[in-house]
């Protein structure tokens with residue numbers, strides 16, 4: 001996909017304030033600190049359009065980026081932040097749930113797991129929601145630069161077995177540092193956007 005423009009539109013805390021211009025959307029979800037914002041920046045060839053941080057749990061809002069004046073990327077708040085209070089967890093759950101159920105232009109969710117850790121309980125919960133809502137899933141295993149080729153292959157094979165219930169096409173190893181998987185994720189996004 002040729003990126004001609006990327007514009008940060010807004011951060012919203014409440015589903016009532018999401019953009020209403022009916023453009024197609026792709027959302028990015030994953031554990032806090034897993035590398036969502038880095039993956040978005042990598043896909044968009046921008047270093048810092050989506051804010052990254054080494055402190056987990058920084059992004060607590062839905063962040064909308066308009067691409068090529070045509071569609072949105074939505075950076076979702078990370079889950080599973082160890083220090084999150086119960087109130088914060090409930091807030092996250094409500095926000096994500098309302099986003100997933102009230103975004104008719106949502107074409108798919110890029111679910112991001114850590115290639116070293118694999119799907120956690122909360123990742124599985126999200127995948128379960130997506131499955132039940134019939135929302136297409138693109139699965140990316142990020143930080144793949146932290147594993148050797150053979151270890152990565154082993155891990156991905158293991159996760160594919162663990163996730164067999166979700167009928168995923170594949171799990172794409174990704175690295176925001178080397179750009180591994182960038183083409184593949186874009187290809188999958190482009191396919192979902194055709195619908």
Ligand code: GTP
Pocket residue numbers: 030031032033034035036037038039051052053054055056057058059077078079142143144145146174175176177
């Ligand atoms: P929250 O918004 O807080 O939920 O985090 P996030 O999921 O957006 O993660 P973010 O992109 O901010 O990255 C978290 C940390 O992981 C940062 O220190 C990044 O530099 C690092 N990181 C992200 N992607 C990669 C990757 O592919 N490889 C390596 N080695 N580090 C990465």
Ligand code: MG
Pocket residue numbers: 036037038051052053059075
């Ligand atoms: Mg982030």
